[in-house]
């Protein structure tokens with residue numbers, strides 16, 4: 141009877157429409173009388189725009205309008221800080237808007253009867269620049285005398301977080317071994333299937349409406365309204381099918397510029413970015429440089445950890461303050477360490493902006509933390525699983541920020557399950573021990589195994605307002621014949637909408653066929669918060685459950701239809717103390733451990749990922765197949781991050797803005813096997829015990845691969861991506877050759 145729908149693999153509601161090509165993505169939509177837009181991006185990395193001559197563009201046949209900075213009512217936007225002009229150029233009402241700070245900046249918009257005319261006219265715009273000095277290295281940007289990007293951030297330091305826990309001197313005094321390392325990570329491109337696209341028009345109620353792909357309709361609405369000087373309810377955002385997001389659609393891309401044109405012209409306006417425009421036009425994962433020094437006792441107990449973390453935020457804030465906040469928390473791993481000293485910086489440079497990407501600072505932190513942990517194990521002659529088992533956080537242990545994790549801590553169990561079920565380890569009376577690994581007959585190839593573990597917050601952190609609101613409507617007479625769920629959460633490919641329907645059916649107690657979902661439209665749904673931070677199942681589930689309980693009560697009171705809206709608010713979190721870092725950073729976490737087997741080609745430097753075992757505590761798998769899909773997707777995406785994806789930027793200019801030269805994994809690269817161990821240690825406040833899980837399988841793949849490469853070759857590579865040329869250089873430097 142009850143509890144039959146949550147926990148079942150049912151087919152995704154969008155499966156058939158997506159595999160048959162019937163699903164309409166933003167670029168598939170057309171309206172009668174629509175115009176086309178093209179963006180003139182900045183031609184310079186850092187420059188003052190002296191003048192813009194649009195006359196030749198305006199005279200081009202078919203051109204309807206050309207917009208520049210002077211046409212934007214309130215020429216600023218940004219998720220955290222309004223630090224980016226919608227259009228850069230003179231004549232704007234915002235100081236500093238005449239400066240371009242990176243190649244992603246927009247200078248002008250051309251709207252024409254055809255896409256071709258808009259493109260041709262875009263190239264006829266004459267822009268007179270006065271070059272400014274550039275800085276494209278985050279450490280150099282912090283120097284006195286470096287070019288300054290934003291007046292509000294001296295030395296280009298957008299954020300600085302400190303952790304001061306315990307007594308470092310006492311910690312180092314207890315350490316029998318100390319390991320030091322410098323870890324560098326690079327940009328990562330989201331590479332979602334559909335580049336940015338959208339259609340804007342004035343709807344029947346006079347609202348400036350934007351149909352677009354994003355992660356949070358209400359945030360897009362707020363950003364558009366702010367920049368256009370409109371009230372929020374004068375703007376409507378609708379998401380049709382979204383071609384992936386991964387954090388890359390958190391910030392604005394085409395939303396504001398489409399709305400601006402539709403508002404001014406009162407005609408539908410459409411845009412589709414090319415892949416090149418997409419790679420140039422949206423933020424990337426933060427390149428981070430981490431210096432780390434950890435010490436442990438002879439028994440393998442980590443007693444001191446010190447780190448400096450510098451993230452290249454690029455030219456605008458985007459979500460840098462949040463991403464680096466998370467990196468600051470994750471850089472000491474899921475471990476109980478008594479003495480910690482960390483300084484983390486988010487820094488402006490003239491590079492392309494950096495922002496959200498699956499894991500949100502966690503992967504960078506984990507790359508350093510897990511590298512340090514495995515190196516400590518080696519220095520002590522200890523097994524890498526054993527040392528982790530001796531240091532992982534247990535319930536009640538204090539995080540680096542001086543407070544315990546929320547209840548439901550499962551990392552000890554997750555590490556043990558992963559090690560045992562991977563087949564690479566066995567538990568002996570003396571602790572965890574590696575089993576022998578078969579080596580290929582070909583002496584130019586060597587295999588190795590690596591292990592890493594981590595934790596990922598669920599939901600917005602550090603005091604950010606957090607809520608999700610759902611409405612449930614029950615229709616019928618004697619029995620509930622139809623259930624309507626209003627839940628705005630974005631379906632970015634993760635299966636959220638299917639899970640919403642499952643949770644609503646479960647909460648109301650009806651077969652799923654009776655449930656309909658209204659979603660992704662600011663005019664028809666309440667604020668759900670973002671499809672990010674692994675939060676949507678957790679947050680929407682609690683909101684749906686609360687709304688269902690109240691709607692059922694109304695139903696029992698004979699209301700027809702019975703309708704209830706419920707806002708779920710999780711336990712509050714608090715920001716970092718500026719001096720010590722003390723905080724209650726998050727209200728829930730998921731826990732992960734991964735074992736990776738690789739084969740390294742000593743001649744070519746190729747790293748082949750053979751097998752991945754991913755143990756994830758998801759609390760409750762609402763739809764097990766979707767969980768497995770998230771694990772497999774995250775593993776392959778992280779594999780690309782670790783060994784293939786190399787965005788080359790020279791003096792602020794991306795050299796390979798194409799998927800032909802920026803290489804992501806294809807079917808030929810994926811591991812032979814990804815074994816997903818779905819563990820269900822219930823979160824005490826998760827809906828049906830569910831935790832979030834979209835990001836955690838990403839976090840620990842890169843460090844596990846690095847450890848596996850070391851296991852195979854004896855060489856540590858602390859810089860990702862571990863591209864073949866970089867691997868060969870490291871092997872040669874250590875005289876590991878065939």
Ligand code: MOS
Nearest residue numbers: 387497498672673
């Ligand atoms: Mo995500 S990186 O939390 O959109």
